[in-house]
Amino acid sequence: MKLRKIALLIVVTLCALLLAGCGSDKPADEPAVTDVPAVTEETAMPEATTVPAQTGKVVNVYNWEDYIDPAVITLFEQEYGIKVNYMCFTTVEDMIVQVEANPGAFDVCFPSDYIIERMIAGNMLREINFENVPNAAQTIPYLQNPAYDPENKYSVPYMWGTVGILYNKTMIPDPVQSWSILWDTQYQKQVFMLDSIRDSMGVTLKYLGYDLNTTNVPELMAAKEKLIEQKKSGVVKAYQVDETKDKMVAGEAALAVMWSGDAMYAIDLNENLDYFVPAEGSNVWVDGAVIPATAKNPENAELFINFLCRPEIARMNCEYICYSTPNQGAIDLMGEEYTANHVQNPDQAVLDKCQFFHDISPDFLPVYEAMWMEVKNTK
Amino acid sequence: MRSDMSLPWWAWAAMGVGLVAFAAMVGVTIRRNRGIHRSLFASPYTLWMIIFTVVPVILIGYYAFTDANGAFTLDNFKNFWDSNFNANKSILAAGEAVGQDYSAYITRGTVNVDTLVYSLWMAFLCTVICLLLGYPAALIMADRKMKLGPTLVVLFIIPMWMNFLLRTIAWMSLLEDSGLINTFLKWLGFEGVQLMYNSEAVLLGMVYNFLPFMVFPIYTALSKMDFRLSEAAADLGCNSWQTLYKVTMPLSIPGIVSGITMVFMPSVTTFFIPRVLGGGNTMMFGDLIEAKFLTEGNWNVGSALSLIMMLLILVSLSILRKADPNGEGGGIA
Amino acid sequence: MMKWLKKCYLALVLIFLYVPIIVLIVQSFNAGKSRAKWEGFSLRWYIELFQDERTLQALFVTLSIAVLAMIVSTVLGTLAAIGIHAMKKRPQALMMTLTNLPNTMPDIVTGISLMLLFIFTKVERGYVTMLLAHITFDTPYVILSVLPKLKQMNRHTYEAALDLGATPMYALFHVIIPQCKQGIITGAMLAFTLSLDDFTISYFTTSPLVQNLSTLIYSSARKGIDPSLNALSALMFVALLVLLLIVNRRTAEDK
Numbered sequence: 001m002k003l004r005k006i007a008l009l010i011v012v013t014l015c016a017l018l019l020a021g022c023g024s025d026k027p028a029d030e031p032a033v034t035d036v037p038a039v040t041e042e043t044a045m046p047e048a049t050t051v052p053a054q055t056g057k058v059v060n061v062y063n064w065e066d067y068i069d070p071a072v073i074t075l076f077e078q079e080y081g082i083k084v085n086y087m088c089f090t091t092v093e094d095m096i097v098q099v100e101a102n103p104g105a106f107d108v109c110f111p112s113d114y115i116i117e118r119m120i121a122g123n124m125l126r127e128i129n130f131e132n133v134p135n136a137a138q139t140i141p142y143l144q145n146p147a148y149d150p151e152n153k154y155s156v157p158y159m160w161g162t163v164g165i166l167y168n169k170t171m172i173p174d175p176v177q178s179w180s181i182l183w184d185t186q187y188q189k190q191v192f193m194l195d196s197i198r199d200s201m202g203v204t205l206k207y208l209g210y211d212l213n214t215t216n217v218p219e220l221m222a223a224k225e226k227l228i229e230q231k232k233s234g235v236v237k238a239y240q241v242d243e244t245k246d247k248m249v250a251g252e253a254a255l256a257v258m259w260s261g262d263a264m265y266a267i268d269l270n271e272n273l274d275y276f277v278p279a280e281g282s283n284v285w286v287d288g289a290v291i292p293a294t295a296k297n298p299e300n301a302e303l304f305i306n307f308l309c310r311p312e313i314a315r316m317n318c319e320y321i322c323y324s325t326p327n328q329g330a331i332d333l334m335g336e337e338y339t340a341n342h343v344q345n346p347d348q349a350v351l352d353k354c355q356f357f358h359d360i361s362p363d364f365l366p367v368y369e370a371m372w373m374e375v376k377n378t379k
Numbered sequence: 380m381r382s383d384m385s386l387p388w389w390a391w392a393a394m395g396v397g398l399v400a401f402a403a404m405v406g407v408t409i410r411r412n413r414g415i416h417r418s419l420f421a422s423p424y425t426l427w428m429i430i431f432t433v434v435p436v437i438l439i440g441y442y443a444f445t446d447a448n449g450a451f452t453l454d455n456f457k458n459f460w461d462s463n464f465n466a467n468k469s470i471l472a473a474g475e476a477v478g479q480d481y482s483a484y485i486t487r488g489t490v491n492v493d494t495l496v497y498s499l500w501m502a503f504l505c506t507v508i509c510l511l512l513g514y515p516a517a518l519i520m521a522d523r524k525m526k527l528g529p530t531l532v533v534l535f536i537i538p539m540w541m542n543f544l545l546r547t548i549a550w551m552s553l554l555e556d557s558g559l560i561n562t563f564l565k566w567l568g569f570e571g572v573q574l575m576y577n578s579e580a581v582l583l584g585m586v587y588n589f590l591p592f593m594v595f596p597i598y599t600a601l602s603k604m605d606f607r608l609s610e611a612a613a614d615l616g617c618n619s620w621q622t623l624y625k626v627t628m629p630l631s632i633p634g635i636v637s638g639i640t641m642v643f644m645p646s647v648t649t650f651f652i653p654r655v656l657g658g659g660n661t662m663m664f665g666d667l668i669e670a671k672f673l674t675e676g677n678w679n680v681g682s683a684l685s686l687i688m689m690l691l692i693l694v695s696l697s698i699l700r701k702a703d704p705n706g707e708g709g710g711i712a
Numbered sequence: 713m714m715k716w717l718k719k720c721y722l723a724l725v726l727i728f729l730y731v732p733i734i735v736l737i738v739q740s741f742n743a744g745k746s747r748a749k750w751e752g753f754s755l756r757w758y759i760e761l762f763q764d765e766r767t768l769q770a771l772f773v774t775l776s777i778a779v780l781a782m783i784v785s786t787v788l789g790t791l792a793a794i795g796i797h798a799m800k801k802r803p804q805a806l807m808m809t810l811t812n813l814p815n816t817m818p819d820i821v822t823g824i825s826l827m828l829l830f831i832f833t834k835v836e837r838g839y840v841t842m843l844l845a846h847i848t849f850d851t852p853y854v855i856l857s858v859l860p861k862l863k864q865m866n867r868h869t870y871e872a873a874l875d876l877g878a879t880p881m882y883a884l885f886h887v888i889i890p891q892c893k894q895g896i897i898t899g900a901m902l903a904f905t906l907s908l909d910d911f912t913i914s915y916f917t918t919s920p921l922v923q924n925l926s927t928l929i930y931s932s933a934r935k936g937i938d939p940s941l942n943a944l945s946a947l948m949f950v951a952l953l954v955l956l957l958i959v960n961r962r963t964a965e966d967k
Contacts, residue, residue, distance in 0.1 A: 062920065065931050087920040090931045093674055098920060101831060105919070189573060195659045197674070217470050217481055231660075238576045238658025243551075250557045363469055369675050370466035370488055376662050377490045417880070421795025421807060424788050424851060428810050431848040435825030436813070438832065516725050519718045531722065533956065536905060538729045540952045541736060543909050544929045545945050549732035552739070559735065590729070599860075641815075648818030651911075668820050685821040692816050 058083045059300035062098070062106040064287070065090055067159070069320035076307050082300050090242075099124065103294040107301040113286045114198075114357040116155050117148040121359070125154045126291045132302035135309030138329045142348075143286060147356050155288035156305050157326035159317075161260035162284050162346055162354060163199060164277040166245075166267075171254035179207035179278045181255060183226070185233050192247065192256035193230075195239040197372040198357060199283070200227065203257055206280050212355040215364050224371040231378045239376065248273060259285075261323030264343045268322065275343045281353030286326070318344075387449070390441070394434065401426060436689075442682035455683035462488030465680075491667065491684065495691075498664040501578065502646035505585040506593075509642045510635070512586070513593035517634075518627070520594075521601035532598055535591045547584055547655050554580055554656065576658035584652040592641040600634025601627070636702050644692055664688060733949065740942035757943040767928065767944060773839065774924040778907040781846035786900040788847070789854025793895075794888060796855065797862040811852045822849060823916030830917065837919045845917040846907045853906060854899035861895035862888070 065088040073084045087106070089095040092115045099106055111119060119125050130136055136156045143157045165182070167175050171190070175181055182191055182203070194200050202212050204223040214220060230236060237253050244256050245266045258266075263275040289305045291298050307313055311329025318325035318334070324344045325331060331338055331345075339345050360368060405422050446452040458464045467485045474481030520528040538546070553559050554574040561571040574580060604627070612622040650665030662670075668688070671681030740758070744751030761767060796807045814822060826845050830837050865888070873883040889896070911926035918927065925944070932938050 085921070088931055089920060091673075093676065097673075097676070102836070102919060105921070189576075195654075215473060217473050217484055221484055236660070238660060240654070240659050243655070247555070250555065252556050364473065365469075365675075366465035367469045367473075370463045370490075373462060373490045373670075374488060376659070377493055379661070417798035417884075418795045418803070420791040421793075421799070424792030424795070424855075425807070425810070427788065427848070427851070428813075431826065431829070431844060432810070432814050432822075435822075435829045436817070438828040439821065439825045442828070512725060516722060519722055522718075530960075531726075533960075534726060535729065536901070537949075537953065537956070538733055539905050539909050541733050541949050542911075542925055542929060542941075542945050544911055544926060545736055545942065546732050549736045549739075552735055553732065587728070587732070590725075644816060645819070648820060650820060665818060665820055668818070668824075672824055681824070685818070685824070689817055689821065692818075696812075696816055 057081060057300075058085055059297050059304050060085045060087070060105060060107045060295075061304065062087045062089060062095065062109045064088065064110060067110065067287075067321060069316045072308070072313055072316055075313070076304060079307075080300075080303060082303065084304070099292055099294075103292075104296050106292055107295040107297045108304055109290055109292060110158055110287050111290060112357075113146065113148040113288070114359040116288055116290060118359040119290065119292075120149065120154055124293055126293045126295060126298060127153050128156065128291060128305070129298075129302060132299065133306040133309065135306050135311075135329075138309055138311060138314070138327045140326050140328050140331070142351065143326045146286060147358070148286075149288070155290045156309060157286045158289050158308065159261070159321060159323040160284065160286040160326055161323045161344075162277050162350070163203065163257065163259055163282045164263065164275050166248055166256045166258040166263040166273055166275050168248070168251060168254050168272055169274055170251075170272050175255075175276070177276055177279050179203060179280055181278075182207075182257070183230050183233070183235065185235060187254055188234050189237045190254040191230075191235045191237055192244045192253050192258075193236055193239045194244075194257050195241050197368055198360075199257065200239075200375075201368060201372065202283050202357070206278070206282055209280065212283055213358040213360070215360065215367075217367070220367060220371060224375060227375045228378050231375060259323075260343050260346075261321060264322035264341075267343065277346060277350050277354070279353075281355070284351060284354035284356060286356070397429065401429065439682045439685055442679050443686045446679060455679045456687075458680045459491045459683055459687055460487075462490035462492075464488070494662050494664055494667050495687075497661065498647050498649075499691075501582060501585070501649075501663065502643050504582055505589060505646045506639055506643045508582070508586050509590050509593040510639065513590055513638065514597055514635070517594050517597035517601055518623075521598055521604075523606055528602070532595070535594050539591060543588065544651065547588070547652055550580075550584055550587065551575065551655055554583075575656060576660055578657065578661055580656040581649075581653045581661065581663075584656045585646050585649055588652070589642045589646060592645075593638040596637040596641065597631055597634040600631045604630050632702060636699050640696060640699055643695070647692065648688065736942050737946045737949070740939060740946045742939065745939060757938075757940040758947075761940040761943045761947075764940060766923075767925075767938075767940060770923050770925045770928040771944060771948075773842075773922060774908060774926075777839075777843050777846055777924065778904050780843055781850050781907045782900050782904040785847045785850035785854050785903045786896060789851045789899060789903075790858050790889070790892075790896050792851070793855045793858035793862060793892075794884070797859065811855050814849055814852050819849075819910075819912035820916075823913040826913065827916040837917060838922045839918070842914055842918040842922065842924070845913050846910065849910070849913060850903035850907055853902045854896070857899035857902060858892050858895040861892035865891045 059082055061084055063086070067088075068086075073086060076082070077084055089098065092112050095109060095111060096115060096119070099109060116125070128136075133156060139157055143160060145152045146157070149155045165175070165179075172181075172187075176184075181187070182193075194203075201220070201223055204226050205212055205214060205219065208219070208222055208226065210216070210219045210223070244258060245262045247253065248256050248258075248266045249270045251270070251272075258275070260275065260277075263273070267273045267275065289308065291301045291305075295301055308317070309327060311327060311333055314325050314327035314330035315333045318327075318330055318338075322344070324346075325338075405419065408416060408419060443455055444451055444453070446454060454464065461467075463486060466488070470481050470484050474484075520531050522528070551558070555561070556571060556573060556575070558574075560574060565571055608630070609622050609626050612626045613619075617625065647663075648665035648668070649663050650669050653659070653661055653663050653666055664684070668681055668684050671677050671684060675681075741753050741755070742750055743754035743756060792807075792811075796804055796811075799807065817825075823845070826841075826848070827837070830841050835841060869891075870883055870887050873887045874880065878886070909926075911930060914924050915927050915930065918924070923931070925941070929941055932941070
């Protein structure tokens, strides 16, 4: 009896191993030692061992988590008969690592502005054939030929927004429209900061009146001291990214540094919240659609991007995600509802004071990183 | 992240030699015993562990001692001591570029060392609390008069079936300013208290997650104990405290040792919990390692930090082993 | 009095362990999306759960990997434990160090080191690599559960079986394995639990194409945790509880 049980166990195991082996269509066991000769000539490595070969009627999309209306994917699949493999990332750093580690796995990605700049510099992107993306002409003038892609060759803006302050009107009825409010000691344990190097440093640099992308050491030192002072004074409740908006909805704190789209999401759920971009100016950012140089289905990728730029589709996404749309057609469709919204559609006067991020060179980035670590380490 | 993901040829050669040596050892054992000795049952596992544990650790070592171009260097360890090591180089270079002397901005960064000390302290507190909470619980469950003992032990493992991330997030909804505990306090007419975003909350999360690991081994050790010993002690005039202190405790030391190991080690490297319950106000060594690998993409320094961490854990383990020379506490069953 | 105190203490510790789980389960019945506000009872998230392909796929990945890793690591670990037990002192000590090594490594280091291995050997990360990683961290736990049972066993029973004409294989299945059955079951359960609960190592050894529940939860944290994940956990929890009760009832009957 017992022997039978064990025999069964072994059979099941073998089946499972076989299944796992078949599922991956190549030998997965003991990869470490058998590949010895192949390594000296990297080019000789068979393609199949690096990428899930998804060619033909598919497009592999790699986007931020929850950053598209799911209905859009269905509509695209129905209209073109192309299967969309939709994958998600949570940070751009993650995305860039994955794109490098899995060449050919992605046809469309949605990095932020300064990452696009970095990818262009690293020859990681493919030029988009704009003849196949006529709808890109819908892009609002403000975002045409942006600083991160000056000749507008590699990217099509997908969503954009500002960084500002989300506040609770019941706790602070009439806030000073300045970053200085984040240093005001009367708001003890009432401030959520972003747990992100560039954003938190950027906010402080803007508060001090410096350039958002400065590599001037004395200026950066001043910003670091300011952040340490803020932490020591006890106004900061937490440094976080993802959790903030839900917490602001729940009324956990009075003030939070936040991206405009997240702010819009929170305001929709709690009418006591409001958002402003401080008078000193801020960061304006864009997430753009790009095609990695290694993409296997660039034509399908262009079809997909063109589809996203269709006014009705851009509108669907805009209403689902709550961020600002770069698509003039979509703006026209939404009309007053969109243009009167100061969060989604900031005044040109506000935008004039805002800057894009530029990629900090890898030689200088350690300075930013070390400073941020020091801030985080302050007790 | 380095773009060329390849090892030098000698690394592959060494791995090949290792494999041949392993096969030879298996062969020799078969010949010497004229057949399949039982110890050979361990060979598939040995091979598995060599490929999936030893080789990866060697890879980490390789990274820790090389720079971004693959050349040998000790800079990554200097980076541990002085977290501003790379930044200072950039600052000086920037100063030269603008023709100014920036040496006034050069300081030693203590972030890594501070974080390590803080993590060790937190792990120590967590272990002590788990021991204080878990020992009595294990003692009660191991009591022969407690008929439900074995069932209760299972009750300790069940919470682990709920996803770790979700469990931690659930604590957040309890501890928040607008969370359940505060709502309850306010309903009773008390002032709300800030329970979250501090080290205490992180500690609570750690104790919560690691307590079962303390209870199991102690329970095992206690239930294996010969109960007649404590009866004898009672017959010889010990009161129940004396029996506990003089007989039961010393006999459960193997369980305590393995409990301490199983709680201490994961505590030092906790990540995620400080971020969720501590609101990112404090960093633990696990967060630091993660930041090096994922946010900064500096795999070399990340590997060096990992190596230091492992070394430290091995040292503390060997000290602990002194208390339990037979290694009997290894059992969790 | 003392007995009552003891029971109270145990109850308190267990309440501490179960409070967040109860909170999770209650939240899964909340009509609203927010964690903070109770907006009435509803089964909305349970319905959404069964319509969400991504979550169901993650559930499949999690469960299948937990089961496969449990089976493989139990076989591998039990064999290894028997082998290690039969070894001479020196190699035994070496093997124990090897077994304890992964336990002494922080999860994050294990995950990253495996990721390095897969990247260097150009093995595409995904389902198989995640499974391999899970087997790797599960097996030592199986060994650590089986080994003490072997040590408790009388060495001579095995030899007696051989003397009485049993082949080594027969003796293995009829003498050794039945005696450490308890340890094997514990090890298997532990392996299953660890695999089910793992986040860190899975996170580093899979690609965005193949997600288990943990990595899905981690990545969906950006837009706030989807309450249907709470619903899923609640369901899984109850299912496993029922399974455990059945197994317990069975083993009780066997006795």
